[in-house]
Amino acid sequence: MTSRVVRVSRSSLIGTGAIALIFVVLGFFPLYGSDRMQVTLVQVLSYLTLAIMWNLLAGYTGLVSVGQQGFIGIAAYALFCLAELNPVDPFLSIPIAALICAAISVPVALLVFRLRGGYFAIGTWVVAEVFRLLTLEINVLGAGNVQSLTTKNAFSGYGLELRKNLVFWSAWTLAVGATLTTIFVLRSRLGLALQAVRDNAEGARGLGIDITRVRLFIWVIVAGWTGATGALIHINSATVTNRDAFSVASWTALVVFIVIIGGVGSTIGPYLGVGVYWIITEQLKQQNTWRFIVLGALAAIIAVVSPKGIAGLLRRWKSFEIFPVTRRLEVGD
Amino acid sequence: MLVVDGMSAGYEDFRALFDVSMSVREGETVAMVGANGAGKSTFLRAVMGQVRLHSGTVHFDGRDISSLKAHERVKLGISLVPEGRRIFPSLTVRENLLIGSFAKRSGPWTVERVVTMFPMLERLLTRSAAKLSGGEQQAIAIGRALLSNPRLVLLDEVSLGLAPVVVKQLYSALPMISGQGATVIVVEQDIHQALAVSDRVYCLLEGRVSLSGEASTVSTSDITAAYFGAAI
Amino acid sequence: MSWLNALVQGVLLGGLYAIFATGLSLAFGVMRFVNLAHGDLAILAGYLVLSTASTMGVNHVVSLPLVVILMAGIGYVGQRFLFNRTIGPDPLAGILCSFGIGVVIQNFLLARYTATDRYLDAGPIETSTIRINDSVSIGHFSLLTFVSAIVLLGALQLFLSHTTIGRAFRATADDPSTAQLMGINDKRIYGFAMAIAFATVGIAGFFLGARETFAPASGPNQLLFGFEAVVIGGLGSLWGTLMGGIVLGVAQAFGNQLSVGWNLLAGHIVFLMVLAFRPNGLFGTGVRT
Numbered sequence: 001m002t003s004r005v006v007r008v009s010r011s012s013l014i015g016t017g018a019i020a021l022i023f024v025v026l027g028f029f030p031l032y033g034s035d036r037m038q039v040t041l042v043q044v045l046s047y048l049t050l051a052i053m054w055n056l057l058a059g060y061t062g063l064v065s066v067g068q069q070g071f072i073g074i075a076a077y078a079l080f081c082l083a084e085l086n087p088v089d090p091f092l093s094i095p096i097a098a099l100i101c102a103a104i105s106v107p108v109a110l111l112v113f114r115l116r117g118g119y120f121a122i123g124t125w126v127v128a129e130v131f132r133l134l135t136l137e138i139n140v141l142g143a144g145n146v147q148s149l150t151t152k153n154a155f156s157g158y159g160l161e162l163r164k165n166l167v168f169w170s171a172w173t174l175a176v177g178a179t180l181t182t183i184f185v186l187r188s189r190l191g192l193a194l195q196a197v198r199d200n201a202e203g204a205r206g207l208g209i210d211i212t213r214v215r216l217f218i219w220v221i222v223a224g225w226t227g228a229t230g231a232l233i234h235i236n237s238a239t240v241t242n243r244d245a246f247s248v249a250s251w252t253a254l255v256v257f258i259v260i261i262g263g264v265g266s267t268i269g270p271y272l273g274v275g276v277y278w279i280i281t282e283q284l285k286q287q288n289t290w291r292f293i294v295l296g297a298l299a300a301i302i303a304v305v306s307p308k309g310i311a312g313l314l315r316r317w318k319s320f321e322i323f324p325v326t327r328r329l330e331v332g333d
Numbered sequence: 334m335l336v337v338d339g340m341s342a343g344y345e346d347f348r349a350l351f352d353v354s355m356s357v358r359e360g361e362t363v364a365m366v367g368a369n370g371a372g373k374s375t376f377l378r379a380v381m382g383q384v385r386l387h388s389g390t391v392h393f394d395g396r397d398i399s400s401l402k403a404h405e406r407v408k409l410g411i412s413l414v415p416e417g418r419r420i421f422p423s424l425t426v427r428e429n430l431l432i433g434s435f436a437k438r439s440g441p442w443t444v445e446r447v448v449t450m451f452p453m454l455e456r457l458l459t460r461s462a463a464k465l466s467g468g469e470q471q472a473i474a475i476g477r478a479l480l481s482n483p484r485l486v487l488l489d490e491v492s493l494g495l496a497p498v499v500v501k502q503l504y505s506a507l508p509m510i511s512g513q514g515a516t517v518i519v520v521e522q523d524i525h526q527a528l529a530v531s532d533r534v535y536c537l538l539e540g541r542v543s544l545s546g547e548a549s550t551v552s553t554s555d556i557t558a559a560y561f562g563a564a565i
Numbered sequence: 566m567s568w569l570n571a572l573v574q575g576v577l578l579g580g581l582y583a584i585f586a587t588g589l590s591l592a593f594g595v596m597r598f599v600n601l602a603h604g605d606l607a608i609l610a611g612y613l614v615l616s617t618a619s620t621m622g623v624n625h626v627v628s629l630p631l632v633v634i635l636m637a638g639i640g641y642v643g644q645r646f647l648f649n650r651t652i653g654p655d656p657l658a659g660i661l662c663s664f665g666i667g668v669v670i671q672n673f674l675l676a677r678y679t680a681t682d683r684y685l686d687a688g689p690i691e692t693s694t695i696r697i698n699d700s701v702s703i704g705h706f707s708l709l710t711f712v713s714a715i716v717l718l719g720a721l722q723l724f725l726s727h728t729t730i731g732r733a734f735r736a737t738a739d740d741p742s743t744a745q746l747m748g749i750n751d752k753r754i755y756g757f758a759m760a761i762a763f764a765t766v767g768i769a770g771f772f773l774g775a776r777e778t779f780a781p782a783s784g785p786n787q788l789l790f791g792f793e794a795v796v797i798g799g800l801g802s803l804w805g806t807l808m809g810g811i812v813l814g815v816a817q818a819f820g821n822q823l824s825v826g827w828n829l830l831a832g833h834i835v836f837l838m839v840l841a842f843r844p845n846g847l848f849g850t851g852v853r854t
Binding site for chain 3: 381383402403404407408412413415419421422423424428431432433435436477478481
């Protein structure tokens with residue numbers, strides 16, 4: 001009797017194929033799509049990236065952070081520093097901001113990893129606040145005044161059309177990259193370790209898994225991606241304000257709601273959640289307050305009543321996989 | 334007084350009891366023996382209401398209590414001394430005993446009476462319960478259960494992890510409990526200890542009742558076979 | 566000089582933070598539940614005082630007890646019907662649910678009351694002071710807040726250690742499953758614990774709103790302060806929480822002395838230092854309350 005571990009199933013092939021197709025079609029959007037839709041898509045893709053990363057952090061690694069806005073803010077000011085105050089290409093600033101955030105996330109981890117659960121969450125919020133308050137003190141960053149990325153400095157050499165399209169493709173690249181990163185991580189031994197820790201932390205430790213290192217690794221990756229997305233978002237808006245860059249509402253609350261609604265800890269969750277976010281945002285038009293109330297209430301209820309979100313409901317109806325990230329033991333003969 | 338009929342119970346993925354039926358008359362002391370994992374603790378916890386029944390019923394005093402929650406069953410007069418003592422570390426010894434009377438059932442048991450039964454607790458009353466020996470904690474756990482003035486007392490593996498002389502001391506208090514008219518179910522791995530204190534005995538094997546009989550007449554070979562599942 | 570005044574003001578401010586921290590601490594101690602909506606609930610209480618006072622035509626002080634009772638009721642119901650479902654080994658559901666509720670409360674308040682700064686009126690006591698010397702003066706209201714904190718903490722401590730229900734709280738916090746064996750309805754205990762926590766939040770919201778202006782977005786900062794007070798103080802004793810609040814208050818006051826507007830940053834940095842060098846807190850006993 002032989003047995004083997006099956007890593008790819010039929011439904012995951014279909015699922016991955018479908019997602020890949022959607023991304024490929026989207027990739028050519030600037031060539032055929034409307035400007036207004038393109039603007040919306042940049043926003044949606046940004047939130048998708050943030051959601052994928054937060055899901056990896058909280059859903060798969062158990063690090064429920066409500067302080068990711070700290071990295072968005074750091075990236076925003078890094079972008080301003082690099083592209084506006086210095087002659088660094090704004091789009092090159094995206095990976096640089098990512099590296100800066102990844103680097104900063106390490107000492108942050110040393111502090112906040114001393115906390116657990118809900119206290120860990122609040123701790124990350126405190127750290128984000130500290131970064132926000134610190135940037136207020138730095139004069140070269142404008143000490144809290146609204147800063148702009150100008151065509152004279154940051155965007156010199158970029159026509160409006162090119163700029164818009166590069167912004168779109170950057171958002172697209174980040175979303176695709178986040179997707180690939182998730183698949184890669186979950187399929188790797190690291191992913192196996194994450195699963196083990198998720199199931200039984202003590203048992204995993206007994207197997208020799210260094211939980212802290214696993215958590216740190218994911219934490220740094222997510223910080224980097226969040227930073228990259230933060231830089232992109234601010235290239236798009238061309239403005240950096242202290243309150244907005246470090247806003248827990250825009251960059252954490254919405255992201256958290258998206259992931260909860262879609263399904264925390266599932267690979268398809270962020271995609272479903274972003275879909276719901278898109279629909280509700282369109283329906284509520286400019287009513288920001290009501291957007292938060294509806295999404296927040298929905299998320300609070302789902303978190304309690306149906307913790308696996310829409311993904312969980314779909315799975316109950318029909319078991320499926322989107323990405324080939326699970327391992328099944330098949331016992332043959 | 335207690336009638337269990339066709340009880341099947343278990344945990345999330347794991348069924349521990351299959352179609353268990355047994356009964357206890359008022360005032361009796363019944364022992365339930367079996368190897369590790371036979372389902373003895375699960376049985377007591379199911380009677381107590383801490384484990385959900387998949388099927389079957391539990392009747393207490395003629396009343397179907399199968400759907401009652403544990404704290405409600407305490408109010409009816411059932412009390413469990415849980416496996417592993419489970420005393421409250423944040424409370425002193427006296428507070429641990431007093432918390433047993435939370436359900437406010439009337440009856441003879443008081444802190445003083447428990448101390449009479451277990452004299453070693455006298456000087457420990459104001460101490461934190463966390464740092465005491467296994468035997469002392471077991472005495473507290475028993476006393477605590479008694480303070481709810483139960484009519485049915487469930488003792489789960491009282492001897493586990495304790496030295497024989499301590500176990501003897503604990504079991505020597507049993508007559509004081511049944512002497513009050515309480516019905517007792519004793520779960521024990523130690524067959525001799527179980528037979529010594531009980532009127533009747535049941536044996537569980539892999540979740541099923543493999544033997545039931547009078548403690549005084551059941552033979553060693555019968556019990557061994559029922560315990561291990563085969564004649565040794 | 567005014568550093569002494571800053572010290573005094575900081576200590577008194579610590580009383581307010583201690584009241585905030587108490588509710589957070591209680592919920593965590595009994596139910597392992599960290600309520601991320603804690604700050605927003607205090608602000609909600611502030612707005613409730615405003616609304617009930619104007620609806621009933623009484624002043625804010627009179628409507629305080631009503632709001633406290635109302636908050637306690639909301640806490641009990643919220644715990645029994647919503648938060649009780651999140652209790653378990655995985656804190657995820659509770660954190661996410663309370664976070665969502667916090668955001669909903671903030672935005673609901675924004676929609677209902679707009680972002681205009683509000684304040685509560687506790688009467689002339691708000692501005693009367695005791696002059697100690699040229700540079701130090703103690704506001705009556707600050708003193709009242711501090712004294713209230715001590716009274717509240719003392720009452721809670723007495724409740725936990727000397728009453729049957731208090732004992733049931735501690736037993737349930739230790740081991741909810743065994744507490745059931747004592748005849749304790751753990752679900753109901755959680756409800757009572759949350760009711761008390763919400764009541765303290767109501768009180769905290771009143772003192773905050775009377776002391777400074779508040780707006781729908783004021784909640785999160787209070788959550789952070791309450792949390793910092795708990796961590797600085799250390800888990801295990803209510804008095805540790807008071808000391809934690811005092812340390813935080815003094816840190817903020819000294820920060821403000823150094824440079825106006827540095828108060829928040831100073832408080833956060835002191836918190837991070839405690840987290841870095843004494844993660845168990847400065848006064849904790851290491852054992853849960």
